[in-house]
Amino acid sequence: MRKCFLLVAVMVVCLCITDSADAQDFSKVEIKVTKVAGNVYMLEGAGGNIGVSAGPDGILIVDDQFAPLADKIKAALKTLGEGKLKFVLNTHYHGDHTGGNVVFGPDAPIIAQTNVRKRLSEEQKSRFFNRTTPPSPKEALPVITFDQAVSVFFNGEEIKVIHFPHGHTDGDSVIFFTGSNVVHMGDDFFNGRFPVVDLEAGGDVEGMTNNVGGIVERLSKVPGVKIIPGHGPLSDVEGLKAYHRMLVETTDIVRKRMAAGKTLAQIKAEGLPDEWKPWGSGFINTDRWIELIYNSLSAKH
Numbered sequence: 001m002r003k004c005f006l007l008v009a010v011m012v013v014c015l016c017i018t019d020s021a022d023a024q025d026f027s028k029v030e031i032k033v034t035k036v037a038g039n040v041y042m043l044e045g046a047g048g049n050i051g052v053s054a055g056p057d058g059i060l061i062v063d064d065q066f067a068p069l070a071d072k073i074k075a076a077l078k079t080l081g082e083g084k085l086k087f088v089l090n091t092h093y094h095g096d097h098t099g100g101n102v103v104f105g106p107d108a109p110i111i112a113q114t115n116v117r118k119r120l121s122e123e124q125k126s127r128f129f130n131r132t133t134p135p136s137p138k139e140a141l142p143v144i145t146f147d148q149a150v151s152v153f154f155n156g157e158e159i160k161v162i163h164f165p166h167g168h169t170d171g172d173s174v175i176f177f178t179g180s181n182v183v184h185m186g187d188d189f190f191n192g193r194f195p196v197v198d199l200e201a202g203g204d205v206e207g208m209t210n211n212v213g214g215i216v217e218r219l220s221k222v223p224g225v226k227i228i229p230g231h232g233p234l235s236d237v238e239g240l241k242a243y244h245r246m247l248v249e250t251t252d253i254v255r256k257r258m259a260a261g262k263t264l265a266q267i268k269a270e271g272l273p274d275e276w277k278p279w280g281s282g283f284i285n286t287d288r289w290i291e292l293i294y295n296s297l298s299a300k301h
Contacts, residue, residue: 026068031076034234036226038180039155043076045069047096048230051089051175051184055155058083062175062184062228063091064100073100087111087152089161090142091186091230092169093119093201095133101140111150112142113163115171119201126200128295164188164211168195168230170202174215183219184228188212191232191239193282194246194289197296205296209247216244231282250276254293264294 024046032044036051043050046069051062059077064070077085088104090112091097098120101110120136144150152159157179164172168187175184187196188211197203219225219237227235250272257267268287280286 024066026066029069029072031069031072033076033079036180036182036228036234037224038177038182039157040177040180040182040226040228041080042228042234043073045072047099048091048094048187049184049228049232051177051182051228052077052080053155053157053159053177053180054080054083056083057155058086060087060089060152060154060159061085061104062089063097063186064088064104065096066099067102070100070103084108087154089152089159089173089175090116091175091184092116092172093124094169094187094198097186097230098136098140102137105139105141105143109144110140110142111144111146111152111161113161113171113173114145114147115169115202116173117142117145119169119171124201126198128200128292164215166202166204166207167197167211168203168208169198172211181222181224182226182228183215185215185230185240187230188215189227189229189232189235189240189243190282190284191229191235191243192279193232194250194276194279194284194286196284197292199292199296199299203296205247205251205293206300209244209251212240212244212247216240246276246279250289251293251297254290255297258294258297264291267294 029046034042036042039053039055041052043052045065047065048063053060085108088108088110093116120141122135124133149162157177160176161173164174172186172188188208197205197208227240229235254267268290272286
């Protein structure tokens with residue numbers, strides 16, 4: 001009976017999954033495993049990058065992409081050892097990071113910031129992306145939540161999970177693998193591309209900019225730190241600095257044009273400097289990024 005219910009739950013999640021999953025052919029997705037440092041690995045497939053701690057205590061994963069990829073993810077984890085999955089951490093609630101919860105949740109406790117469970121438990125509507133996400137089944141919900149921070153002592157190091165409010169969403173967490181010298185930024189870091197900022201879920205462009213700036217300052221004092229972004233290739237402090245500069249400069253451009261009385265259409269028509277053109281090649285193109293900045297700034301006035 002339990003297996004039948006879980007199968008139904010997975011089918012429901014597969015039908016309802018968000019963040020470009022509708023058009024995705026998961027049969028062609030391959031999971032790439034990269035050793036980052038210490039006990040930590042990065043898994044790339046479809047959706048958000050997965051962080052993995054693999055060692056004598058077993059396996060801990062940060063995010064789990066989409067439910068249809070669960071078997072491929074499990075196969076990739078087996079290449080890192082025969083340890084059992086002990087913990088799942090969610091950096092935020094979006095389906096390309098939590099879609100696999102319904103499969104992995106029955107195997108290991110899911111830990112996330114309080115707002116992640118709240119949003120997964122309720123229907124989420126996005127006018128900007130023109131989509132509605134239904135509540136997740138019980139098996140996909142975090143069973144341990146925290147407001148500000150929590151630590152997991154695992155595989156010989158303290159793994160700090162710290163909430164950074166009002167960035168990508170209102171439930172973002174950044175994961176610090178303190179012994180391995182690795183940080184998983186979740187979707188507060190889109191490496192080399194304009195980010196999604198979910199304004200309707202408590203996200204804020206200036207909040208993201210401030211959060212990233214604070215993390216840059218903190219990590220600049222840590223030699224050799226490796227950074228796993230929510231999307232894009234493995235990075236480091238220099239990559240995060242470039243991303244922060246993009247956030248600061250593009251937001252400032254839109255802010256000044258708004259102060260000059262220009263409309264959104266006029267601001268889009270003027271575009272952004274050529275330096276940032278390659279950053280619009282991802283899910284968020286230049287026009288959408290300008291609109292996100294405009295809407296985020298407008299909400300404060």
